[in-house]
Amino acid sequence: MKRILLTLLMMSLLFLGGCWDRTEINDLAIITGAAIDAADDNQIELSVQVFIPRALSAGRGSTSSGGNLTLVKSAKGASIADAIALLQTKIPRKIFWGHCEVFIFGEDMAKRGIAEEMDFLVRHPQPRERAYMFVSKGKAAKTLELRPELERYSSEVIREMSDMHIGMLVTIIQLKEMLRGKSNAAALPLIDVMPPPNEAKGLETAPYIMGTAVFRKGKMVGEINEKATRGVMWIRGEVERYTVTAKLKNVQGTVSLNPIHSDIKFIPSIRNGQWQMTIKAKTEGDVVQNGTNLDMSNPEMIKLVEKAFQQDIEDRIELALKQVQHEMKADIFDFATDFYREYPQEWKAAKNNWDEIFPNVKVITDIHAYVRRPGLVTLPGGIPEEEVREK
Amino acid sequence: MLEKGKISAFQMGVMMYPTIIATAILSLPATMATYAHNDLWLSPIWASFAGFLTVYVSHRLHQYYPQQTLIEYSCQIVGLIPGKLIGFLYCFLYLMWTGQIVRNYAEFVVGAFLFNTPIVVVIASMILVCVFAVRGGIEVIGRAALLFMPLFVLPLCLMVLLLLPDLDWQNFFPVLENGIVPSLKGAVVPHIWLGEFWLTAFLFPLLADSSKGRKWGMLSVLAVTITMIATNLFSLFLFGSDVSSMLYPLMIASRYVSIADFFENLESVVMAVWVLGAFVKISVFFYVIVLGSAQLMEVTDYRPLVWPIGFLIVLFSFWGIPNMIVFNYLDETSLPYYGFFMQILLPLLLLLIAKLRNKPQRMKSAA
Amino acid sequence: MRWGVTLGVTLLVLLIILFELPALRQKPLRDKIAFFSLLLCGWVLAQFDLPNMAGPVTWLNELFKPWGNLMKK
Numbered sequence: 001m002k003r004i005l006l007t008l009l010m011m012s013l014l015f016l017g018g019c020w021d022r023t024e025i026n027d028l029a030i031i032t033g034a035a036i037d038a039a040d041d042n043q044i045e046l047s048v049q050v051f052i053p054r055a056l057s058a059g060r061g062s063t064s065s066g067g068n069l070t071l072v073k074s075a076k077g078a079s080i081a082d083a084i085a086l087l088q089t090k091i092p093r094k095i096f097w098g099h100c101e102v103f104i105f106g107e108d109m110a111k112r113g114i115a116e117e118m119d120f121l122v123r124h125p126q127p128r129e130r131a132y133m134f135v136s137k138g139k140a141a142k143t144l145e146l147r148p149e150l151e152r153y154s155s156e157v158i159r160e161m162s163d164m165h166i167g168m169l170v171t172i173i174q175l176k177e178m179l180r181g182k183s184n185a186a187a188l189p190l191i192d193v194m195p196p197p198n199e200a201k202g203l204e205t206a207p208y209i210m211g212t213a214v215f216r217k218g219k220m221v222g223e224i225n226e227k228a229t230r231g232v233m234w235i236r237g238e239v240e241r242y243t244v245t246a247k248l249k250n251v252q253g254t255v256s257l258n259p260i261h262s263d264i265k266f267i268p269s270i271r272n273g274q275w276q277m278t279i280k281a282k283t284e285g286d287v288v289q290n291g292t293n294l295d296m297s298n299p300e301m302i303k304l305v306e307k308a309f310q311q312d313i314e315d316r317i318e319l320a321l322k323q324v325q326h327e328m329k330a331d332i333f334d335f336a337t338d339f340y341r342e343y344p345q346e347w348k349a350a351k352n353n354w355d356e357i358f359p360n361v362k363v364i365t366d367i368h369a370y371v372r373r374p375g376l377v378t379l380p381g382g383i384p385e386e387e388v389r390e391k
Numbered sequence: 392m393l394e395k396g397k398i399s400a401f402q403m404g405v406m407m408y409p410t411i412i413a414t415a416i417l418s419l420p421a422t423m424a425t426y427a428h429n430d431l432w433l434s435p436i437w438a439s440f441a442g443f444l445t446v447y448v449s450h451r452l453h454q455y456y457p458q459q460t461l462i463e464y465s466c467q468i469v470g471l472i473p474g475k476l477i478g479f480l481y482c483f484l485y486l487m488w489t490g491q492i493v494r495n496y497a498e499f500v501v502g503a504f505l506f507n508t509p510i511v512v513v514i515a516s517m518i519l520v521c522v523f524a525v526r527g528g529i530e531v532i533g534r535a536a537l538l539f540m541p542l543f544v545l546p547l548c549l550m551v552l553l554l555l556p557d558l559d560w561q562n563f564f565p566v567l568e569n570g571i572v573p574s575l576k577g578a579v580v581p582h583i584w585l586g587e588f589w590l591t592a593f594l595f596p597l598l599a600d601s602s603k604g605r606k607w608g609m610l611s612v613l614a615v616t617i618t619m620i621a622t623n624l625f626s627l628f629l630f631g632s633d634v635s636s637m638l639y640p641l642m643i644a645s646r647y648v649s650i651a652d653f654f655e656n657l658e659s660v661v662m663a664v665w666v667l668g669a670f671v672k673i674s675v676f677f678y679v680i681v682l683g684s685a686q687l688m689e690v691t692d693y694r695p696l697v698w699p700i701g702f703l704i705v706l707f708s709f710w711g712i713p714n715m716i717v718f719n720y721l722d723e724t725s726l727p728y729y730g731f732f733m734q735i736l737l738p739l740l741l742l743l744i745a746k747l748r749n750k751p752q753r754m755k756s757a758a
Numbered sequence: 759m760r761w762g763v764t765l766g767v768t769l770l771v772l773l774i775i776l777f778e779l780p781a782l783r784q785k786p787l788r789d790k791i792a793f794f795s796l797l798l799c800g801w802v803l804a805q806f807d808l809p810n811m812a813g814p815v816t817w818l819n820e821l822f823k824p825w826g827n828l829m830k831k
Contacts, residue, residue, distance in 0.1 A: 005777055098656070125503055128656075129647050173647065177631050341564040487814050684796075690789040695782050698774040699796035706803045711813020721815055725822035 026053070029093035032070060033155025035140035036117055037106035039076045044109065044117065046083035047074035047141035049155055050091065051099075070153045072144045080120040097126035102155035103133050103172070104191070106140035110213055110220035118179060118218075121172050129173045132162050135213035135220065137192040146193060148206035157206045158191055165238060167209030167229060179218055182340055182351065183331035183358075186215040187232065190223050216330040224323050231320025234313055235279060235333050237264035243288060246308035251389075253291035255305050257371065259283050266338045270346055276362040277335055281313065284370040290380050293389045297378035301389075302371050309369040317365055329359045393685055393693050396530035397599040404607035404614075406536040407588060409543055410675045411442075411615045413668030414495055415584045416547075416641055419619070420626045422723065424635035427577030429627055430567060431634070434577035435585075435619035441735060442585030442612035448738045449592040450605040455745050457601065461592040462686040468745045475687065477737070482683045484733055486700070489676040490707025491718070493517060496669040497708070498715050503642055504662055514708050517666075517673060522701045524674045525681055526694055529597050532674045539667045546664045550641075550657060551625055553648045558628035579727045581619065586734035588612060593679045677704065760807075767804040771797055 033049040049070045073090055077083030088095055103121065105114055121127045136143050146154040162169045167189040170178075178186035190213040196205040212229045214222050224232065233239045245256040262283035269276050287296055287305070294301040324332055336354055340347040350357055379388055398406075423431040449461075456464035461481060466474030497513040505513065524532050567574075591608050598604050626640040629647070634640050645661040681700050685693035712718050774797065782790060 002777075002780070005773070008773075125506070129643055130649050171647075173630065173643075177633050180633055180636070181631070337561075341561065344565040344568040483814070491815070685792075688788070688792045690792050691785060692789065695778050695785065695789060695793045696796060698778060699793060699800055702770070702774065702800040703796065703803070706800060706808060707813075709808040710803070711808070711811065711816040713809045721819055725815075725819040725825075728822040728825040729818050 023094070023096075027094055028096040029091045030096050030098075031100040032153055033102040033104065033144055034097075034100055035074075035104040035106065035136070035144050036080065036109050037140050038108035038112050043076050043078055044080065044083060045074055045076045045141065046080055046087060047072055047144055048087065048095070048100075049144040049153060051153070068147065070144075072141065074141055080117050081124075097124070098128065100127060101131050101159050103127075103131055104140040104143055104155075104158075105133070105135045105188070107135060107137055107213075107220070109140070110135045110188075110215070113219045114215070115179065115218040118172075118176065122176055127172065130171050132159055133170050133172060133175050133188050134158060134191050134209075135188045136207070137190060137210065143191065143193060143207045145203060146205055146207060147203050149204060150206070154207055158209065161209055162189065165233075166242070167226075168212055168233060168236075168238060178332075178334075179215075181334065181337065182347075182354075183334045183336035184217055184354070185330035185332045185334075186218075187330075187332040188213045188215065212332075214324060214328050214330045214332055216328070221330060222323075222328040224320065227316065228320045228323050231316035231318070232324065232332065234262075234281065234317055235264065235320060237262065244285070244309060244312055245289075246305070246312040248292060248294075248304055248308045251292045251294065251304070253293070254289075255287060255292060255294075255308065256289040257285040257305075257309055258288050259285040261285075266335070268335065268338045268342045270339075270343055274362060275339065275357055275360070276364065277338070278364045278366060279317065281365070281367045282370075283309075283313065283368070284372045285309070286373040287371060287375045290375075293380055293383060293387055295379055295388050296374035302374075306369050306371050309371065310367050313367050313369060314365055317367075321363055325361070325363070326359055329355065331358045335361060393682060393691075394529055394597055396528045396597070398529055398533035398594075398597055400598050400600050400603035400607040402533040402537055403591070403594050403598060403604065404611040405540050406533055406594075406671065406675060407591070407608070407611045408540070408614055408618075409536065409668040409671040410590065411584050411587055411611075411672075412618055413543075413665065413672040414492055415581065415615070415619060416622045417495065417499060417639055417665070418719070419581050419584065420623050420640045421635050421637050422580050423577040423623060424627070424632070425577075426579070427574040428568070428635075429562060429565075429632055430574040431577055431627060432620050432623045433571075433574035434581060435616050435623065437575055437578035438581040438585045438619075439612060439616035440585075441582040442588045442615065443609060445586050445589040445734060445738060446591055446605065446608040446612055448742050449589060449595060450608065451742055452592065452738070452745060453595040453601065453604065455749055458596055460596050460682065460686060462683050464745070465741060468741055468748065477741075478683065478687045480733070482680055482687055485676055485680045485683070486703060487707055489673060489680060489704050490710065491712070492669070492676060493673055493704060494708040494712060494718065496665070496673070498718070499639060499642075499665065500662070502715065503639060503658070511705070511709075514705055517669065518677075518701045518705055520670060521674045521677050522697055524670070525678045525701075526697050529594075529678060532671070532678055535674070536671045539671060543664055543668050543671075546657075546660050547622075550645055550648060550661070551621070553650055553657075554625075554629060554644060557647065558625070559631070560628060562627050562631045563624075580723060583727055583730040583734070585612065585615065586730060589734045589738060590675065590679055592738070593682060677701070680704075764805060767801060771801050 030051045031048045032051050035047040037045040037047070039045040049072050051070055052068065073087060075083045075086040075090065077086050084095060105117075121131075122129075143154055143158075148154050148157045151157045151160060161167070168187060170188050175186060175188065189209050190211045191207045192210045193207050194205045196203070211223055211225045212232060213220050214224060230239070230242065239259060239262055243256050243258050245254050247254050262281060265280040267278040267280060269278070290296055294304065296302065324330055331354070335358065379385065420431065423434045427434050452464060456467065459467070462478040465477040468474065469477065493514050496517065497510050500513050501508060501510050524535060588608065588611070591604070595601060595604050622641060626634045626644065629644055630637065630640060637643055642658055642661055645657045648657045677700070681693050681696050684700065685696055690696070712721075778793065782793060
C-alpha cells in the first residue's frame with residue numbers, strides 16, 4: 001500500500017516542476033531599450049528595441065559596423081501597458097523587460113507629463129529598478145533605430161555614457177524618489193543624436209548626452225545645456241571624471257585639471273525669515289595640461305591655478321543656479337529635503353509655499369579647490385626655459 | 392507527553408528566529424514606514440517589549456508547570472471547561488494565522504516571481520513539505536532550522552554589503568520630527584510578530600535543558616529586534632521616505648544590486664532564502680497546532696492529525712481573503728488588536744491566576 | 759456545487775485516509791474520531807467558495823474594526 005502511495009507521490013513530482021512559469025530564452029523578446037513618445041489624442045507611442053539573438057551568432061566578425069543586432073517596433077496606446085498589449089500582437093515572442101536598462105521619454109511626452117507612465121515602471125514586476133531614465137530631444141524612438149559603431153546597439157551607448165557620469169545618472173528608483181519627494185522637481189539627462197558624418201551613413205551614428213531636462217511637478221519645464229549641467233552636477237556632488245579647463249587672470253593660455261575627488265556639503269539656515277543655503281565644496285585634482293608659461297613646481301603659481309580652478313567651478317554653479325533656480329524655479333538640487341532635515345518645524349509651516357520660497361533662497365558658495373600633483377613634468381612642456389615665468 | 396523528542400534551548404532560539412523574521416522583513420518595513428515615516432527604526436524597539444514580555448510570561452508559567460504545554464496547564468489554571476476553551480482558541484488562532492502566513496508567502500512568490508502559477512499549487516506544495524517536517528517531530532524541525540539558519544542570514548547580510556554604496560545616511564534625519572507617537576503607532580502591527588514568541592509556551596516543555604530556555608528565548612527576541620531595526624534602517628537609507636509605498640521593500644532592494652555590471656538581479660537568491668525562512672516558520676506554527684490540538688483532544692499520537700490539519704491550513708489560507716488588498720487591510724485594522732488580546736492579555740491573566748493558585752502550595756513546601 | 763472540486767477534494771481525502779489507515783488501525787477509538795472529524799471539517803469547508811465568503815478573519819475584523827479606525831484617525 002505504502003509503496004503504491006509513494007510511487008503516486010513521486011509521479012506527482014512530474015506535474016509539480018513549475019511548468020506554469022517555464023520560460024525558454026527563445027520564447028522571449030528581450031527588450032534592450034524603450035522609448036515613450038507622445039502621440040495624438042492623448043495617446044502614447046511606445047517603441048521598443050528588441051535584441052535579435054540570431055544576429056549575434058551569425059554576424060560575428062562579418063558585420064563590423066553596426067549590422068542590425070536589434071530591431072525596433074512601436075505601437076500606440078492609451079498608456080504603456082495598453083501599448084504593450086498591442087505591441088505583443090506584432091512580436092512573435094513574449095516581451096521581456098528584465099534586461100531593459102534604458103527608458104527614454106520623448107520631449108513632447110516629457111512636457112505632457114511622465115507621472116502616469118512612471119507608475120507602470122515601478123508597479124510592473126519586470127522592469128528593473130536600476131534601469132536608467134532619459135529624455136530625448138525631439139522624438140525618442142529615433143534614438144533606438146541608430147546603429148552605433150562602437151557599441152552593439154544605441155541604448156547600450158547611452159547607458160555606458162551614463163555610467164561614466166558624463167551627464168546625470170538617474171535610475172527608476174531615483175526618479176520615483178524625486179517625483180514623490182519634497183522638492184516636487186526632477187531632472188533627467190537629455191540626449192540627442194549626433195549628426196551623421198555624411199548623408200549615406202544616415203543611421204550609423206550614436207546618441208550622446210547633451211544636457212539636462214528639468215521637471216517640475218512631473219512635467220518638463222525646460223532644459224539646460226552641457227555647461228550648466230556641469231554646475232548642477234557639481235551641486236549634486238555627482239561630478240566624477242571631467243576635466244576642468246580654467247583661464248587664469250592676466251596670463252595667456254589655459255590650465256586643465258582632472259578633478260579626482262570632490263566633497264560637497266549643504267548647510268541650510270533660516271535667519272530672520274531669509275532662507276539661505278551654503279554650498280561648501282572641496283575638490284582636488286591633478287594638472288593634466290598647462291598651456292601657460294607658469295612653473296608648476298612653484299607653490300605660488302599653483303595658488304594662482306587653484307584660484308582659477310575655484311573661480312571656474314563657481315561660475316558653473318552660478319550659471320546652473322541662474323537657469324534652474326531663477327528661471328525654471330525647479331528645485332532639482334533637493335534643497336527642500338535639506339531644509340526639512342535641519343528645520344522640520346519651519347518646513348512644515350512653509351512646505352506649501354516652497355514654490356515661492358525656492359527661487360528666493362539665497363545661495364552662498366564656498367569652494368575650495370586644491371591642486372595635488374603637477375603631473376609628470378613641472379615646467380611647461382613646449383616653451384624654452386627662458387620664457388617660463390617664475391613670479 | 393505526546394512528543395518523545397527533545398530539542399536544546401539553543402535550537403529553540405534558532406528556530407524562533409526565522410519563525411518571526413521570515414514574514415516580518417517581507418512587508419513590515421513598509422507598514423512601519425506608513426506610520427512612523429523616517430523614525431521607523433524605532434518601532435521594532437517598542438515592539439520588542441511584547442517579545443520580551445511573552446517570553447518572560449511563558450517561562451514563568453513553564454516554571455509552575457514544567458512538563459506541560461499551554462493546552463494542558465490552562466485546564467489546571469482555570470478549570471477543565473474554560474481551560475479547554477482557551478486551548479481551542481489558541482489552536483484556532485494559530486490555524487487561522489498559519490493560513491495567513493502561507494497565503495502571504497504564496498502571494499509574494501506568485502506576485503513577484505511565478506506570475507502564471509496558480510496560487511493553490513504554491514500553497515499546497517509548501518504545506519506538503521511542511522507535513523513531512525511536522526510528522527518527523529520537533530527534532531526534525533529543530534535540526535532543519537539549525538541547518539537553514541546560515542543560509543537564511545548570510546545572503547541577507549551579503550545583500551546589505553553589496554548595496555552599501557547606494558545607501559544615503561542622510562535619510563536618517565530629522566529624528567523624532569513629530570515626537571514619539573508616530574514610532575509608537577508604527578509598533579502596533581509589528582508587536583504581533585514579536586508577540587509570536589508566545590509559541591514558546593508550547594516549546595518550553597520540549598527542551599532538554601529547560602534551565603537555559605529563558606536565556607535563549609530572550610536572545611532570540613533580541614536578535615529578531617536587531618534584524619528588524621537593521622532592515623528598517625537599510626530600506627530607509629536606500630529608498631528614503633518612499634519605503635511606505637512599496638509592498639516588498641527588501642525584494643526591490645535585492646533587484647537594485649549591481650556590482651561591476653554583471654553581479655546583479657539577486658532577487659532569485661532572496662526568493663530562495665525566503666522559501667527557507669517561510670518553511671521554518673510554517674513548520675513551527677503547523678507543529679504547534681498539531682501538538683496543541685492533539686493535547687486538546689487527548690489522543691495518543693499527534694501524527695495522524697498532521698494531514699487533516701495541513702488540509703485545513705490550505706483552506707484557511709483562502710477563507711475570507713479574496714485578494715491581497717483585503718489581506719493587507721486586515722493586517723492593519725484588526726490583527727493587532729485581537730492579537731494583543733491573545734498574546735499579551737490572556738497570557739498575563741493566566742500567569743496571574745497561576746500565581747494566586749500556587750502561592751499557598753509553595754509556602755507549604757518551603758515551610 | 760462545483761463537481762470538479764468536490765471530486766478532487768474527495769480524492770485527496772481518500773488518499774489521506776489510505777495513507778494513515780495502516781497506522782491508525784492500532785490506535786484507540788478517540789484517535790480515530792479526532793482524525794475523521796478533522797478530515798470531515800476540511801471536506802465540508804472545501805465545498806464552499808472560500809475566498810469570496812466571510813471567514814473568521816472577516817468576523818474578527820468586524821469585531822475589532824473600531825480599534826483599528828481609532829489608530830488611523
